[in-house]
Amino acid sequence: MSQINYPKFANECLQELIEKQDVFNVEYDIDGYENWFYNDATGLLTFSTGEEEVNFKYLRVGSLSKNSNTWKWSWDNDMISPDAKEKLNCVREFGEKYDFDKLTDGYFESSEEEAWELSAITAKLTDGIGVYRPVSEHLLVFIVVKEFVDTESAQLIKERYIECDVHDYRRIAFVCKHLNHTSKVGFEESFETHENMELEEEEDFQAWCDECEKVRQKEGGWNDKSMVFANIKLVCEQCYFEMKELNLGYK
Ligand SMILES: [Zn+2]
Ligand SMILES: [Zn+2]
Numbered sequence: 001m002s003q004i005n006y007p008k009f010a011n012e013c014l015q016e017l018i019e020k021q022d023v024f025n026v027e028y029d030i031d032g033y034e035n036w037f038y039n040d041a042t043g044l045l046t047f048s049t050g051e052e053e054v055n056f057k058y059l060r061v062g063s064l065s066k067n068s069n070t071w072k073w074s075w076d077n078d079m080i081s082p083d084a085k086e087k088l089n090c091v092r093e094f095g096e097k098y099d100f101d102k103l104t105d106g107y108f109e110s111s112e113e114e115a116w117e118l119s120a121i122t123a124k125l126t127d128g129i130g131v132y133r134p135v136s137e138h139l140l141v142f143i144v145v146k147e148f149v150d151t152e153s154a155q156l157i158k159e160r161y162i163e164c165d166v167h168d169y170r171r172i173a174f175v176c177k178h179l180n181h182t183s184k185v186g187f188e189e190s191f192e193t194h195e196n197m198e199l200e201e202e203e204d205f206q207a208w209c210d211e212c213e214k215v216r217q218k219e220g221g222w223n224d225k226s227m228v229f230a231n232i233k234l235v236c237e238q239c240y241f242e243m244k245e246l247n248l249g250y251k
Contacts, residue, residue, distance in 0.1 A: 076106025
């Protein structure tokens, strides 16, 4: 196996990123937008001015703490979803293959310069088109921009998520008005679910209580009458599984 010199490799990635970054900024006129927003649940980075917006898929590389001057890879961060972590597997594997500690250690002392290097390496290994670095309190967050998403597709992705007061952005779930976080009322589902499961395009998390099930049975299924009785409300995925656990004892 041929060896790679880490500093040389990191520097090459950085130079490559600088070129990519110019193309990205010019092609999408990134500086021309007033607002930016990234959402770890949808995986979308949005730049907008009023109604006008441009969206990209991204992957969260990691963050640099200005307080402690430490770098934390996203795969080492408990706040990040398993899905988002998985996208960094190829970087870790590359690090293991060539024995690059900085790509395999989750958390270490670092600097902003190095954070750019790590992000440039990630951009190279994941075919990113640029890197964006929003600031969140004392954290510099580094994200690799993956690909442009047209507005209509971005809208469809966003519609599958909901902002919960407790759990932030999560996938949307549907429950009858009787399901709640404190009392057991039964938990019927449209199909067997488990936490963090992948859903097909046309699938949604849907659950209802025992009373709703009685009405549904009597009506021979979901019709106007049973739907009015259930009066379905929207909750986040996490709330859904908390209600499931309360009623069934498992998620
Ligand atoms: Zn109900
Ligand atoms: Zn919630």
